[in-house]
Amino acid sequence: MDFMTPPTWADALAIRAERPDAVPIAGGTDVMVELNFDRRRPGVLLDLTRIGDLTTWAMDGELLRVGAGVSYTRIIEELGDRLPGLAMAARTVGSPQIRNRGTLGGNLGSASPAGDGHPPLLASGAQVELASVRGTRLVPVAEFFTGPKRSVLAPDELIAAVWVRPADGPxxxxxxxxxxxxxxxxxxxxxxxxxxxxxxxxxxxxxxxxxxxxxxxxxxxxxxxxxxxxxxxxxxxxxxxxxxxxxxxxxxxxxxxxxxxxxxxxxxxxxxxxxxxxxxxxx
Amino acid sequence: MTTTVHVGLAATVTGGVGASPLRPDGRLKVTGEFAFSSDLWADDMLWGATLRSPHPRARITGLDLGPALRIPGVYAVLTHEDVPGRRLYGLEHVDQPVLAADEVRYQGEPIVVVAADHPETARRAVQAIGITYEVLDPVTDPEAALDDAGAPRVHADRPNLLRHVPIRRGDPHATAAVVVTGEYEVGMQDQAFLGPESGLAVPAEDGGVDLYIATQWLHVDQQQVAACLGLPADKVRLTLAGVGGAFGAREDLSMQVHACLLALHTGRPVKMVYGREESFFGHVHRHPARLRYEHGADADGRLVYVKARILLDGGAYASSSGAVVANAATLGIGPYDVPNVVMDAYGLYTNNPPCGAMRGFGAVQACFAYESQMDKLAAALGLDPVEVRVRNALHTGDRMPTGQLVEGPAPVAELLRLVQAKPPAGQADFPPGGTANTTRGEGVVRGVGYGIGIKNVCFSEGFDDYATARVRLELIAGRPAVLVHTAAAEVGQGLVTVQAQIVRTELGVDQVTIAPADTAVGSAGSSSASRQTYMTGGAVRAACQAIRDRLLTRLEGRAPSHRHTYRKGTLPSSEGGRAGETALRLADGQVFGEDGTVVADIAELLADGAIEETVQWRHRPTFPLDPETGQGDAHVQYAFAAHRATVDVDTELGLVKVVEIVTAQDVGKAVNPAAVTGQIQGGTAQGLGLALMEEIQVVDGKVRNPSFTDYLLPTIMDMPPMTVDVLELADPHSPYGLRGVGEPPTISSTPAVVAAIRAATGAALTRVPVRPEHIVGV
The missing domain is CATH 3.30.390.50 (CO dehydrogenase flavoprotein, C-terminal domain)
Structure with a gap:
């Protein structure tokens, strides 16, 4: 198994395009469990933790863009006022250690029906930003999941961010x-x-x-x-x-x-x- | 925290019996530096891996090892044909294959073992093995298995009934004014130790093997491993490696023989470490049980009779099922005085996962049922649940259903009154549901429940139960020091600390070293049955006393100025004196006379050389049960604990928050009060786990949740603050009067929690673990 740590988003997308057997890893709270249980033997582990942009969030017009690499802990601490529902969900994720490591993008990537981050994203009508060397597209969260642990994510795509309107009510x-x-x-x-x-x-x-x-x-x-x-x-x-x-x-x-x-x-x-x-x- | 205990008149012993010196492994474990058996390493070692059956019952129709052998880095691929000695092992019955031959009898049964130069290579080799099965219908219902004519046999050569223990006391046809019946079920709990099965086997130049292993009983492993390897016992030497929890799950062999086989075959050290999922298949579990009870009482709530039938699913191999069945039977009506008893406990072979020892050992399953019945009886009579228990409480001088006289303290009523008298629990820190924001008080109802249990301590039914200790008192750099060598397994309970405490108290020497446990010294017996402080503690104490006697004889014939009359006398029992014991005392490295003056330095007396004693120590004998009537003095000692649980239940969602647990337990003597409290808290948590969440879910013989994602253990958010009352009512037969501590707290916390949920909800709750759907009834 190869372990690749691209320093930029463009590099990551390039690897993803070249290596369909690559599995992206950020916090590793899902991927490492899968590896340890021998459920998965990816050809490449594509480490996204060096890509600084992934771990930022900012307002862009009326919408919040939350990088896929933002951890649950940071959602709780930094976005609790703007995204209270998502922050409440983040508080219920695993243990403090898991919340420090686990990311919103990873949650989407796993696409588990039980993913704690998903219901609040559905309730607030969020969109997922998917990127590849071919370009970028926005998919409403409600259309993102296609089955248990399956999503519309193409083999050459990575999850870049979530776009969501800050809460305008309880x-x-x-x-x-x-x-x-x-x-x-x-x-x-x-x-x-x-x-x-x-x-x-x-x-x-x-x-x-x-x-x-x-x-x-x-x-x-x-x-x-x-x-x-x-x-x-x-x-x-x-x-x-x-x-x-x-x-x-x-x-x-x-x-x-x-x-x-x-x-x-x-x-x-x-x-x-x-x-x-x-x-x-x-x- | 170290406290000081006063011994005798003249001197003090720091860190002796009754103190709570820090355990040597505590800091290392908290900081992650403790070396567990999974951390073992040898240069040039190979890694073992195991091919296991995916089927609960199948015939092996084809096996092709070639693809595995052809993988570079693979050094050995072994099957049952490579087992040079006995191909079966087992604690009570030798019925379990080292590696399956023709038939597999449970999901996860080992078939082939592989050694390779990298763990991943070993795993790939296992996957490369070609194997075909003829899948057979598994026997999964213990009730059906009991019908020898109707169900297929799990083992062709014997019936599925592994053991039946009947107990008959008094009139089997007694009738009563008030009768309550109930059927109960206990799910399969797992010991869930955190350190998976692991060890390192190193081939030796003499053709033997040295095995470093996490286990509960080195010598019973040695005996079985040697038999399977076809080697004499002295060629199979075991040393205890760091144990990451046991709770009964390390009584049976797991990878011991496999690693030794691979090491002897390859001539290289072989390490085997199970992963978490594999661990769920690598050890026995707590027997799931079905229990049917009928309690008859008079109008005042005095029990007239109990009739009970207990069915324990032993799974594919016997393990210690026979003893578990006997415990369930002999302890199955609880700590109550009942004149008429008809009890039948059965252990069955099925194709479910093998079950054996787990903390509480048969007493747990029965306690859930009989305590549920006592609550039912209280309700039928309109009595307080504690009152009905107190009216039937066992006392010293009463007889158990086996006819065995209850000797020594039996503070059943006192323990119940103690927990009842505690002030009611306050406000919970958070509602049921924890941080998951499920209620702001809607649907939340409080309930309080009680439970009390009984457990035998040490091995029973005439087993020759002994422990060996070798103790050496010598001068090191001019100062007296003690080396203790036993084969007793420290499994996290704090035994090494306790051994040193006993030495300090007995010999008055502060510097005590506990040698690594290994088979170079005689057997200590198992670290199970709440017995090791009693047994190895007893052996260490006896060895110290022998040393002390020899040391004091050295006083004779010394220079007149130092001469002291060496005479036998008796100290008051309140000071731990025994008949025939010398009135001289050892403390602070000195010998003190009766009047408190220093008679000699221990160091001086050791100038003539070290003193070493090896003692084999036994508890008083027990006797078999009569096979027809179940009568007999089968047990050494009884231990009791009571619990009061307070819960908040979200009655609409079926979620539970245990708000508080109050417990009282008689420990005879708290040799190490901090360790005693730890055992009581940990045992209570394990009982809470069984009440609310811990279950290996088995469907058609297959485990559905072999992970800590879905086998849930209580977290700090589930375990409430506890109030612990420790009674020290000395048992006249045991060292220091101590009573085994480890198991009782696990037994009664389960029924107490369930009773509290029933009190809050009115739901019947006849099965543990209680699930939310049972509470809301959907």
Whole structure:
């Protein structure tokens, strides 16, 4: 196995184009586990940690561009005010050591249905910037995942960044695990309220072949929430919202939980997070 | 932190029995510098790797080693045909192949071992081996396996029933006013030690082999390895390497014979280290169990009878299943006085992963069931759960269902009252769900539950259980120093610290060196069954006493000014005196007379030469169980612990936060209070793990979660603050009155946590680990 450490993004893209057997590695919190478990024997490990640009974030117009190499710890510490939902999700990732190493881009690259970063990116309508020697394209997160651990990432592409609008309303993220820390999601849910445009964003994790939105639930809530009066949330609305979120999932039974429980838990989480977010909005 | 214990009148011993001197391995482990068995290295060494069966039951129909042998860097590819001695091994029954011959009986069973000059080359060679199987239907249901006519046999030459232990006491047809029944299930827990199976085998010039290995019992390994290699025991020398946890999982052989075979075959040192996934297949687990109980009590809650049937799935090979079955049976009604008992415990062969020793050893499974039953009984009678337990509590002078008299302290009621009397738990630091933001209080309900358990200490049923210690008192640079040599395995419990403490107390010499444990000295027995401080501690103490007697005889015939009347006397027992013991005391490197004056320097007395004693020490004998009635004095000592657990449960999501655990345990004598507390905290955490998350999930004989990603262990966010009450009620039969400490805390914490969840939710919860879906009922 070769180990290559390109100093620039252009070099990295060139290697990626030449070596389809290359596996990019940043924090290594997924890739090294795969190697240690002998699930993968890449021809090349393409180390991206020397590329400084990858670990920066900045506002670009109305959007935030977050480099793929930004760690969960930095998301929590530096972006908690702009991306509260993503920061809440980042707090639930692994242990402090994992959060120091693991990156948002790596999370997307693994494309696990259980990736903690995915639901908040779905809820806030983020886009993924993919790059190759052929050029750069932006893919909405909702179109990025194609199956369990599969995405639209082409063999010659690397994930450069995530583009996302800073929160314009309350955001929430909740995750179920069978222990109180360091656990892969049994299921998770993210919610973003966009009061300016009277929209609701959602993201479901670990309850379908890919992370996905609960579109019907979004439309229902957007239509039912009393945006004008900011009146208290009708319990029936929250409950129906929960039901619609649960209905949007297509979970399976596996070692981490049953399909029935996942659906049930999603309904509870959706109901609770909508209640909290609405309360936060109404002050 | 070092504390000072006062011994006798005249002097003090720092770091003696009752103190908590720092353990020598503590700093190294915390800083990552401790050398574990996986860190062993020899120049020119090869790396071993193992081909394992992917099937729980299959016939091997073809094996082609050629592709592996042709890989450059591969030095050996060995099968069962290359085992020069006995091809089977086992702790109780010699039934497990070193390498599978024709049939594999569990997923992960070793078939071929490879040695190569690089670990990756060794792994590639394993993958290159051509092997074909005829896959057979595995026997996976222990209930079905019990039916000898109906189920296929896991071993063609014997029935699937490995052992049946019946116990009959009193009237089998007794009836009672109040009857509660229940069926319970315990999942397969793993010891989950962090240091995987590993060791280094070095071929020796005499045709033998030196094996450096992380194990729990060097001599039982030696015996089995020598038999399989066809070598006399003195040609197979074992030295303990750094052990990264054990909990029972290192009682059976893993890579011991394999590494030695490869080393002898290649003439090169061979290192083998299992990876985390392989480790899940490399050792036995805790027996999953199905338990059916019927408790009958009178209107006051006094137990009239208990009927129980316990089914333990032993998996493909016997390991220590027989002893586990006996423990489950003999301890299976708990620390209660019950006049009428009908107990049947069964251990079965199946094609599931082999199960054997794990902390608590059969007592864990039973305790979950009988304590759940005691709560049910309390509910049926409208009694407080502690009250119903206290009314039935075992006392000194009562008899166990085996007829064995309970001697020495049995503070069952006292332990329960102690944990009950503690103030209620306060506010939790965070809600169930931890940092995952699942509730702001919605659905959260508090519950409190109790559990108490009983465990035998040391080996039982007439086993010749002994420990050997060689102790040498000598002058080093003019100062007295002691060298202790035993084969006792330090597995993280702190035994090396304890040995030195005993020497300091007995010989009054501060400088104590513990030699590496190896087979150059006699067997210490296993570091299991909560026995090693009792047994090796007892042996070290006995050796010290023999040395002290010889040392004091040197006082005679000395110059008149130093002459002292050497007479036998008896010290008060409160000072640790024994009949016939001299009234002279050794402390601070000196011999003190009865009046506290210095009689001699130990150094002076050693001018005539070092004193060395080797002692083989036994606990009082035990006896077999009657095979029909289960009657017999099978156990040496009983140990008890009680727990109170307080939980917050998110009743809508089924998530649990254990808020606090209070425990009380009688340890007889806390030889090292810090280590005792550590054992109690660690054991409690392991019991909490079984209650809430720890399970090897097996479907159709295959393990679905062989990783720490999906085999969940409690984290610091799951384990709550603990209040620990340690009682020191001396056992008249044991050294210093001590009682084994390691296992009891694991036993009763599980039912206490589950009882607390039941109290919060009203859910029946008949199975551990409890999963969120069991709590919310979806």
């Amino acid at each position: 955001e929430q993220f909740s995750k179920i695990g069978t222990r109180n820390a360091m656990v892969i999601a049994v299921s998770s849910f993210s919610l973003a309220l966009h009061p300016g445009r009277r929209e609701v964003g959602t993201g479901i994790g670990s309850a379908a072949p890919t992370p996905r939105r609960a579109t019907e639930a979004e439309l229902f809530a957007a239509g039912q929430l009393p945006w004008d009066t900011l009146a208290a949330l009708e319990p029936g609305v929250a409950r129906r919202f929960g039901e619609l979120v649960a209905a949007a999932a297509s979970p399976i039974d596996d070692v981490r939980g049953t399909a029935a429980y996942r659906r049930h838990a999603l309904a509870v989480l959706a109901q609770r997070t909508l209640t909290w977010a609405w309360r936060d909005l109404c002050g």
